[in-house]
Amino acid sequence: MNTLAWILLTTIGISLTAWVGVLVLFVRESLLDRLLLVLVALAAGSLIGGAFLHLLPRAIEEVGPEASLLPLFLWVIGGFCLFYVLEQFIHWHHHHGTTHDHEPFSYLVLVSDTLHNFIDGLVIAGAFLVDVPLGLVTTAAIALHEIPQEIGDFGVLVYGGFGRVRALVLNYLSQVSVVVGGVVGFVLGGIVTDVAPILLAFASGNFIYIASSDLIPEIKHEEDTGKAALYFAVFVLGIALMLGIKLLRHSVG
Numbered sequence: 249m250n251t252l253a254w255i256l257l258t259t260i261g262i263s264l265t266a267w268v269g270v271l272v273l274f275v276r277e278s279l280l281d282r283l284l285l286v287l288v289a290l291a292a293g294s295l296i297g298g299a300f301l302h303l304l305p306r307a308i309e310e311v312g313p314e315a316s317l318l319p320l321f322l323w324v325i326g327g328f329c330l331f332y333v334l335e336q337f338i339h340w341h342h343h344h345g346t347t348h349d350h351e352p353f354s355y356l357v358l359v360s361d362t363l364h365n366f367i368d369g370l371v372i373a374g375a376f377l378v379d380v381p382l383g384l385v386t387t388a389a390i391a392l393h394e395i396p397q398e399i400g401d402f403g404v405l406v407y408g409g410f411g412r413v414r415a416l417v418l419n420y421l422s423q424v425s426v427v428v429g430g431v432v433g434f435v436l437g438g439i440v441t442d443v444a445p446i447l448l449a450f451a452s453g454n455f456i457y458i459a460s461s462d463l464i465p466e467i468k469h470e471e472d473t474g475k476a477a478l479y480f481a482v483f484v485l486g487i488a489l490m491l492g493i494k495l496l497r498h499s500v501g
Contacts, residue, residue: 252434254376258387259369259430265394266423269402269416284396285467289479291393292463293486298389299455301487301494303375306382307448320449327453330367332461334360357404361397362422368394369429370436371454374447377437385493386451392486393458398423 249257275283307320368390376383398419405415436443467479 297490323449327450366429371451373433
């Protein structure tokens with residue numbers, strides 16, 4: 249398959265994660281919350297591993313040994329800061345639990361998630377513009393993050409007053425923006441010189457922010473020692489998975 253086909257296939261696959269929100273309807277809330285925290289720990293580890301073991305090293309490799317790395321690291325900081333600004337000033341919340349107040353910001357959640365998903369599409373496209381394996385690794389890291397987020401977002405919409413069918417449909421329409429972002433990223437790759445390393449560095453900042461500011465805080469306050477140890481082990485597992493993929497690629501390459 250060509251690059252655009254890979255981008256379309258993976259972003260369409262990511263968009264389908266919106267339908268996992270239906271689990272809220274069939275799984276007990278207490279069980280779902282426990283499962284979500286395990287998924288959150290795994291997603292945090294995979295995002296950290298993806299950023300530091302795949303995206304950032306490949307971005308540095310793409311610009312070459314002679315180039316200054318300062319602009320690249322500024323893009324990392326820019327990616328980090330963008331998500332910080334979105335959370336602070338647009339009240340962007342990634343709801344990983346299933347218990348929510350009836351808040352009037354349900355529509356705002358849809359708008360902010362649409363932007364988030366669009367950025368994910370850009371990130372996936374940037375990775376595939378470098379090579380297919382990097383694109384697949386990036387897609388996997390994003391998918392692991394999307395699953396608990398989409399379950400939480402569905403809960404926000406339902407408890408905010410939307411009917412269940414309407415909540416699923418609107419959540420999916422929001423998620424479809426990842427496909428749009430993928431196509432835009434591919435087009436940018438054809439008209440902007442060296443856009444791939446910029447998108448990879450920007451994505452690294454996104455991944456680091458989401459993991460450190462959004463996901464890890466949800467698991468680090470666990471008071472039960474056994475559960476805390478489990479979450480940390482799953483977090484390390486997420487990093488180990490990214491490292492294992494990295495080592496496998498080196499051995500095959």
